[in-house]
Amino acid sequence: MGIQHCHQKGLLHRDIKPENFVWGCDGKLKLMDFAWSAPFGGGRRRQTLCRTLDYLAPELVNGSFYHDAVDRWCLGVLLYEFEDENVKVTKLNIRDVMYDMPSFLSAGAQNLIDGVRGSA
Numbered sequence: 001m002g003i004q005h006c007h008q009k010g011l012l013h014r015d016i017k018p019e020n021f022v023w024g025c026d027g028k029l030k031l032m033d034f035a036w037s038a039p040f041g042g043g044r045r046r047q048t049l050c051r052t053l054d055y056l057a058p059e060l061v062n063g064s065f066y067h068d069a070v071d072r073w074c075l076g077v078l079l080y081e082f083e084d085e086n087v088k089v090t091k092l093n094i095r096d097v098m099y100d101m102p103s104f105l106s107a108g109a110q111n112l113i114d115g116v117r118g119s120a
Contacts, residue, residue, distance in 0.1 A: 002031035003075065007068045010041035016074030017055050040067055053090060054083045061095045080113045 006013055013020075014036040024030045038046055046066055057073035059066035080101075082093040093099065101110050 002029075003071050006031075006037070007071065010039050012038050012040050012046065012068060013071050013074075014038060014046075015052060015055070016071055016078070017052050018078065053087065054081060056091075056094055058095050058097060061091050076113060079109075 003013060003016065011034075013031065013034065015033060016031075020031060020033040022030050022032055038048070040046060055074045055077045057066065057070040058064075059070060080099060082090055082099060084090045084093060101113070105113075
């Protein structure tokens with residue numbers, strides 16, 4: 001809901017990762033650290049490469065223009081990480097959207113991960 005609120009206000013977070021979420025005193029999950037955030041909207045797209053490597057969307061790895069879908073991509077990465085010990089392999093996995101779905105995941109979890117990936 002926090003990311004959706006940002007997007008409705010025309011703001012990209014651009015650094016969605018576990019470290020940027022905290023539990024508030026009210027027991028609700030809060031989104032923080034807006035250091036990389038930037039405005040978007042009105043047909044305007046961004047091209048700045050920023051974020052944490054393991055959470056980069058393919059558009060950022062490819063140097064393409066992007067919009068709010070990159071934040072949604074990061075939500076999917078929170079569910080399934082592309083990280084490899086080799087940085088080049090991590091970038092290739094992201095660029096080519098290469099991942100193996102663990103067999104122990106329920107069909108619902110697999111659909112959720114594939115659905116978030118498909119929205120980016």
